[in-house]
Amino acid sequence: MTHPSIRRALSILTACSLLAAPAVLLTGCGSSNNDSAASQQTTASNAPSREAALNPYLEATNDYNHNIVTFDFSIAPSLDSLRKGEHKEHISLPNFENLKTALEAARSDPKVAGVYPDIDAAADDLLAILKDLEPLATKLKGYYSARTYMTDNYAQSDEMVAQFFPLYDKFDAAYDKFDAVVTDRYKELRLAQIDALRSEGKENAASFLELNGKTRELVEMISGEQVDKNATEAKIGEISALLEKLPSGTGFLSSYKSQVNSFIGQVREYTSGNPDPKKFNNVIEEFN
The missing domain is CATH 1.20.58 (Methane Monooxygenase Hydroxylase; Chain G, domain 1)
Structure with missing residues (x-):
């Protein structure tokens, strides 16, 4: 795997x-092959609008994925420790806030909505989870940043972690689905662009x-x-x-x-x- x-x-x-x-x-x-060029006319003509509609979703996934890859050295151990019930002095969590903001912006953009219905649906599923996960993650990070565990012996942390992982596991599955759909549409767009370029010589x-x-x-x-x-x-x-x-x-x-x-x-x-x-x-x- x-x-x-x-x-x-x-x-x-x-x-x-x-x-x-x-x-x-x-x-x-x-x-250039005229017959081939003619067959690509429709694809070529709507490619810019479809690419423009895909870009906000690409940017959202790229930003989230880049954050996960860059800070995997701190995010992965933090998630593992929290899941095991361990008490640490610092934690690092994925940037749910930026992802939520980017998806909300994409879903409210009339140039994006409806162009890729499957991506829109996957984004909605993700946002339904993020509306609860993002504020909880923000609260959990704030708890550790303020070292509140020094005053309550991690009591609030244990309560928040118990709520966090059921949401996070749902998010992880929903994000993988969303990311896969965005990637599939990206590949389709690239193949159409390659065909169009070849038809133009x-x-x-x-x-x-x-x-x-x-x-x-x-x-x-x-x-x-x-x-x-x-x-x-x-x-x-x-x-x-x-x-x-x-x-x-x-x-x-x-x-x-x-x-x-x-x-x-x-x-x-x-x-x-x-x-x-x-x-x-x-x-x-x-x-x-």
Whole structure:
């Protein structure tokens, strides 16, 4: 099973990947196919509005996931200690407040509401839990910040923790569902954009976007308990083939190709023997 912090790292998505690409990737390397272009007309025409509607949800999940990944060293032990009933001097909890605020803003935005009904529904389920969880978490953090446990021997902490975890466990399941739906819609949007770019003859830009997706897929493939080495090598072959399609150059392109090859090297190092957490961390570092 994928570690929660790794799953969160993989869920940090970018809606506008091409903004980081050099101009050479935005030019074509072949002629446009008119029939293909016509078939993509509807998708291309509504893609900006759908991307705009998805962005607030992407930003909400990215912010929450980034917080979890960055502060996993303190959040995970705190949650574990509280769940065990241990009494500590300090605690660290996820940033529920920012997530709640971001989701409320997204749900009240007329340009967002209704474009992705499944995401809207998952966000509503999450908000229904956050309305009770967020103020409780804020109160619990305030209790520890003020060191109130020095006056009541953790009595209030025990009461709040007893309420916290039933809500948190519901939240965790609802958030995973929400995050998965947002990720699925993101991938669909990316595939449509890749098809549209190819129909316009912008093969370099399409290959760049596809490479970003396939490197993510490769990390997901090796994140489980069992790793299919043959499937891993097949995916590496797909990545290498796309990498060869990109034009040669210096600066960004040279650095990008080198980074992808280093990433592939770390993946092979990890899959060559028994699972090693340190080697997997090297994969994640190269991926990021």
